[in-house]
Amino acid sequence: MQEIAFTMKLKKGFEQEYKKRHDEIWPELSELLVKSGITEYAIYLDEASGVLFAVQKRVDNHTLDELPQTEIMKKWWAFMGDIMDTNPDNSPVVTNLSCVYRM
Numbered sequence: 718m719q720e721i722a723f724t725m726k727l728k729k730g731f732e733q734e735y736k737k738r739h740d741e742i743w744p745e746l747s748e749l750l751v752k753s754g755i756t757e758y759a760i761y762l763d764e765a766s767g768v769l770f771a772v773q774k775r776v777d778n779h780t781l782d783e784l785p786q787t788e789i790m791k792k793w794w795a796f797m798g799d800i801m802d803t804n805p806d807n808s809p810v811v812t813n814l815s816c817v818y819r820m
Contacts, residue, residue: 726768726769
C-alpha cells in the first residue's frame with residue numbers, strides 16, 4: 718500500500734462551488750478511482766489560502782498513470798478548470814508533498 722499527499726489551488730471565492738461541483742460528479746469519478754487502485758482519498762481545504770490538501774492511499778499495482786487518458790478524468794478537469802489553478806490541458810496544478818514524519 719502506498720500513501721501520497723499533494724496540494725492543488727482553488728481560486729478565491731469558489732469554495733462553495735468546488736464542493737457543489739465535487740458532489741455532482743464524485744460518484745462517477747469515485748468509481749474510476751477505485752478501479753484504478755485508490756482505496757482511500759481525502760481532500761481538505763484551507764479556506765484562507767484556497768489550498769486543497771489531498772491524501773490518497775493506493776495499492777502497489779495501481780493504474781493511476783492511465784487516468785489522464787480517460788473520458789471521465791478529462792470531463793472532471795474541464796468541469797473544474799475555471800475554478801482551480803490548471804495546466805494547459807485543464808489538469809489541476811499539483812504539488813507533490815514528501816512525508817517528513819509519521820507516527
